[in-house]
Amino acid sequence: MTARNIARFWEWGRKIICVGRNYADHAKELKNAIPTEPVVFLKPPSAYLREGSPILVPLYSNDLHHEVELGVVIGKGGTAIPQSTAMEHVAGYALCLDMTARDIQEECKSKGLPWTMAKGFNTSCPVSDFIPKERIPDPGNVQLWLKVNGKVRQSGSTSQMIFSVPYLISYISDFISLEEGDLILTGTPKGVSAVQEHDELQAGIQDILTMNFKLVKQKSRI
Amino acid sequence: MTARNIARFWEWGRKIICVGRNYADHAKELKNAIPTEPVVFLKPPSAYLREGSPILVPLYSNDLHHEVELGVVIGKGGTAIPQSTAMEHVAGYALCLDMTARDIQEECKSKGLPWTMAKGFNTSCPVSDFIPKERIPDPGNVQLWLKVNGKVRQSGSTSQMIFSVPYLISYISDFISLEEGDLILTGTPKGVSAVQEHDELQAGIQDILTMNFKLVKQKSRI
Numbered sequence A, B: 001m002t003a004r005n006i007a008r009f010w011e012w013g014r015k016i017i018c019v020g021r022n023y024a025d026h027a028k029e030l031k032n033a034i035p036t037e038p039v040v041f042l043k044p045p046s047a048y049l050r051e052g053s054p055i056l057v058p059l060y061s062n063d064l065h066h067e068v069e070l071g072v073v074i075g076k077g078g079t080a081i082p083q084s085t086a087m088e089h090v091a092g093y094a095l096c097l098d099m100t101a102r103d104i105q106e107e108c109k110s111k112g113l114p115w116t117m118a119k120g121f122n123t124s125c126p127v128s129d130f131i132p133k134e135r136i137p138d139p140g141n142v143q144l145w146l147k148v149n150g151k152v153r154q155s156g157s158t159s160q161m162i163f164s165v166p167y168l169i170s171y172i173s174d175f176i177s178l179e180e181g182d183l184i185l186t187g188t189p190k191g192v193s194a195v196q197e198h199d200e201l202q203a204g205i206q207d208i209l210t211m212n213f214k215l216v217k218q219k220s221r222i
């Protein structure tokens, strides 16, 4: 196999590991308890979306929410990675959206069902260009924001995270080995809100980059 | 990139999509309602395990269960695949185990949390050799069994599935696009039970193949 380009991790990376409720103010806005350990769930790589293609509102959801998040791109795999060396496993970052069918997620939560339909549908993981590690010297102190139709909805700093990037890498790799090209979504600050067809999302990370996505309704098969 | 060998799908396939409660008798034994639509969840590809390596009992679980399942290996990707052409997307099959930390799953269900820790840990997806499509003319009529230390625990026919293989392919691909190398786990018949360190699992699919796995306790980091 030819060498894989980490700057295009979404084309070949094999997993997207997401952390929920990692900002206290967001946990509160959804009326969830502040977690004592990370809440971990998965999206499939088929959820990846790049600028230029629209985010689909799933046919089965009437309450699609945006969550802007710092994504951590793994450069070197490992199992049971200590916090002290966790940052050596990071190749870089990406600005990411964790698109969430909140109505379906609430239903799953109340029925004790997995979150896959709420979190794993096609286009549920829009990602920016790859950001080399050097551009973000401290992933625990970076500003993220998201606007819907030009209006700011989310604006926060990763300094508000409950569990740090090294902590998450260590915690996850204790039971799910990390591989080159994996992506970890680190949670969202408060301000999540519903979006619909024709809305325009713009998100940014400090002065590093911005990205734009339009929303369209998923077409039914017939 | 050189051509990928579908007979080694676990080395490069990007997702494992699992269906829960797809046999009425198993749904009943866990006191779950018979589902009216498939219960779908994910394992990461890091969960794959091959014969010769042991299944790990996660440090955090005291109630690890076996679930023997027919796995469907996707040969041709697609989105919103109709049932009528679904079988054209199948390259073959594998005998699979959906190893489940039942205690953690029950906790997740009661707290409305995702199932990832219960279902997605390393070694939670042991798989057999690839079975070419021709060897199983009707995936809706094949016998599966599993023994623990020589004693039969599970024995059932895929004819007892609530949702058929073509139905599942169509249902899943409506919201999660399928790709070459993906694996779909189709659910387990009744008889799931707890296993521990030193137990030996043997599973088989009709007269096609058998596979064996030992259990060891996950080592703590220190």
Ligand SMILES: [Mg+2]
Binding pocket: A041, A042, A114, A115, A116, B041, B042, B114, B115, B116
């Ligand atoms: Mg899940």
Ligand SMILES: [Mg+2]
Binding pocket: A018, A019, A020, A021, A067, A069, A098, A187, A188
């Ligand atoms: Mg999120």
Ligand SMILES: [Mg+2]
Binding pocket: B018, B019, B020, B021, B067, B069, B098, B187, B188
């Ligand atoms: Mg199962």
